[in-house]
Amino acid sequence: MTDKTHxxxxxxxxxMSPDEPRLLGTQCRACGTYFFPAEKTFCRNPACDQxxxxxxxxxxTGKVWSYTSANYKPxxxxxxxxxxxxxxxxxxxxxxEGITILGQxxxxxxxxxxxxxxxxxxVLRELYQDDEHIYMTWNWKPADGSDA
Amino acid sequence: xxKEVAVLGxxxxxxxxxxxxxVGYGVKAAQDALKDAGLQWQDVQLVAGGDTIxxxxxxxxxxxxxxxxxxxxxxxxxxxxxxxxxxxQAIGVARAHILAGLCDVALVIGADAAxxxxxxxxxxxxxxxxxxxxxHVQGITNPTxxxxxxxxxxxxxxxxxxxxxxxxxKNAKHGLHNPxxxxxxxxxxxxxxxxxxxxxxxxxxxxxxxxDGAAALVLSSMDFARKHTTDPVKIxxxxxxxxxxxxxxxxxxxxxxxxxxxVGLPEIGFKESITHGAYEEAGLGPExxxxxxxxxxxxALELDWYExxxxxxxxxxxxxLRDGETTIGGRIPVNPSGGLASFGEAVPAQAIxxxxxxxxxxxxxxxxxxxxxxxxxxxxxxxxxxxxxxxxCRV
Numbered sequence: 373m374t375d376k377t378h379x380x381x382x383x384x385x386x387x388m389s390p391d392e393p394r395l396l397g398t399q400c401r402a403c404g405t406y407f408f409p410a411e412k413t414f415c416r417n418p419a420c421d422q423x424x425x426x427x428x429x430x431x432x433t434g435k436v437w438s439y440t441s442a443n444y445k446p447x448x449x450x451x452x453x454x455x456x457x458x459x460x461x462x463x464x465x466x467x468x469e470g471i472t473i474l475g476q477x478x479x480x481x482x483x484x485x486x487x488x489x490x491x492x493x494x495v496l497r498e499l500y501q502d503d504e505h506i507y508m509t510w511n512w513k514p515a516d517g518s519d520a
Numbered sequence: 521x522x523k524e525v526a527v528l529g530x531x532x533x534x535x536x537x538x539x540x541x542x543v544g545y546g547v548k549a550a551q552d553a554l555k556d557a558g559l560q561w562q563d564v565q566l567v568a569g570g571d572t573i574x575x576x577x578x579x580x581x582x583x584x585x586x587x588x589x590x591x592x593x594x595x596x597x598x599x600x601x602x603x604x605x606x607x608x609q610a611i612g613v614a615r616a617h618i619l620a621g622l623c624d625v626a627l628v629i630g631a632d633a634a635x636x637x638x639x640x641x642x643x644x645x646x647x648x649x650x651x652x653x654x655x656h657v658q659g660i661t662n663p664t665x666x667x668x669x670x671x672x673x674x675x676x677x678x679x680x681x682x683x684x685x686x687x688x689x690k691n692a693k694h695g696l697h698n699p700x701x702x703x704x705x706x707x708x709x710x711x712x713x714x715x716x717x718x719x720x721x722x723x724x725x726x727x728x729x730x731x732d733g734a735a736a737l738v739l740s741s742m743d744f745a746r747k748h749t750t751d752p753v754k755i756x757x758x759x760x761x762x763x764x765x766x767x768x769x770x771x772x773x774x775x776x777x778x779x780x781x782x783v784g785l786p787e788i789g790f791k792e793s794i795t796h797g798a799y800e801e802a803g804l805g806p807e808x809x810x811x812x813x814x815x816x817x818x819x820a821l822e823l824d825w826y827e828x829x830x831x832x833x834x835x836x837x838x839x840x841l842r843d844g845e846t847t848i849g850g851r852i853p854v855n856p857s858g859g860l861a862s863f864g865e866a867v868p869a870q871a872i873x874x875x876x877x878x879x880x881x882x883x884x885x886x887x888x889x890x891x892x893x894x895x896x897x898x899x900x901x902x903x904x905x906x907x908x909x910x911x912x913c914r915v
Contacts, residue, residue, distance in 0.1 A: 420782075440670075441667065470768065
């Protein structure tokens with residue numbers, strides 16, 4: 373059991389830093405617009421004909437735009453824990469990037485522990501395991517110093 | 521040159537869970553629409569099918585599938601897909617052919633046989649597909665987005681769970697006498713609030729089901745229509761717009777919005793732009809509408825649409841609802857058909873079904889749910905991945 377290694381559920385979406393993980397996006401050097409998941413081939417700004425895209429780590433913190441819950445087990449390709457435990461989902465606005473990103477809320481914190489505007493930070497949590505790996509994904513977590 | 525086309529016939533297969541092939545539903549709807557138009561299948565010069573992605577290859581080439589089922593006639597064919605907005609794509613293709621003079625009579629058909637429960641993406645390991653990715657790495661279903669929007673209404677405008685439930689109560693009442701509706705039962709606010717929470721703050725009865733069903737329209741040029749009928753209902757506009765960059769409201773099936781860091785926001789948001797384009801094309805405004813059919817995937821989304829299609833100012837939707845203005849008999853009845861609340865969603869048929877309802881309402885044939893004196897109506901709908909869908913009909 374102990375020799376399982378941690379791996380991202382899907383490569384290239386986030387860094388695996390246990391303490392300060394970050395989502396991985398791209399930014400167009402020409403127009404400044406950001407993309408998550410990373411856009412590597414073209415710039416989607418219609419006024420920009422460059423595709424000068426650099427990989428960037430996105431801000432680790434943002435504020436809740438809205439939130440909801442998943443009270444029923446999502447279908448595959450989601451791999452749900454058995455028995456299924458309902459979870460909350462937050463849409464978090466990253467100020468610098470001007471992007472809102474969805475994610476499950478960490479550590480069983482439900483909708484009662486959330487509020488619009490609440491500061492959140494990015495953490496990694498286990499999504500599921502197989503014989504060799506513990507597959508990780510990102511979660512949002514009320515940031516230290518928030519009221520939750 | 522007139523940009524209008526005539527609706528000569530409308531037909532539907534009742535919504536439900538019938539356990540049969542989508543092809544049969546589509547054929548039934550098409551035959552009813554042809555009968556309604558007083559035309560034969562052989563009179564049709566173009567079959568415009570709305571595709572379904574959950575019924576194998578025949579669903580991806582729905583136009584040909586329906587043409588074969590009705591009996592090969594040599595008619596031109598098109599098959600289009602735009603997720604929930606598929607029907608508007610098919611209507612748009614048919615209308616463009618007619619307005620370009622490439623055909624006089626077109627048959628538009630959409631049908632689906634839907635699985636039970638949550639819609640799920642296609643199988644395999646496909647991290648490049650945002651629809652697959654959101655399910656796999658976060659377990660984000662369609663109701664997640666409905667819940668996020670509903671919570672926004674509560675925070676921004678003070679909407680309550682009771683307001684959301686009142687939308688269901690209204691639509692259930694509207695659908696009671698609709699022969700094509702799946703659910704024909706009154707619902708009370710307590711029933712909605714007492715049903716299980718699916719995506720907080722939304723309950724099971726706030727969220728539409730998935731259904732089997734089919735809808736079809738016979739469209740023609742105005743010249744052809746004048747020779748066959750008097751005063752047909754006309755399609756005055758079809759809007760199939762995409763968003764303007766950057767779209768900073770989170771949309772299905774994405775896990776992230778566009779970025780506003782490099783580019784300023786567009787003048788109006790995507791949802792507002794959908795009917796905006798239709799009103800402009802028709803030369804009519806929301807104040808000219810007698811009724812609206814809006815895409816109530818959830819009860820709270822219906823309230824968003826009131827504002828996004830210009831029936832009231834942002835934040836006033838709950839008041840419009842509470843005052844009874846969107847109930848049949850009110851100033852601007854919304855979803856007199858009963859909406860998705862009474863039908864459930866049969867994806868490629870839905871935008872076509874909205875136009876069937878406008879047609880019957882504008883002809884005065886909507887028995888048991890008639891909006892008296894209806895002169896013009898608007899539909900609105902939206903498909904995954906940025907498909908706008910709005911049709912304006914008038915007498």
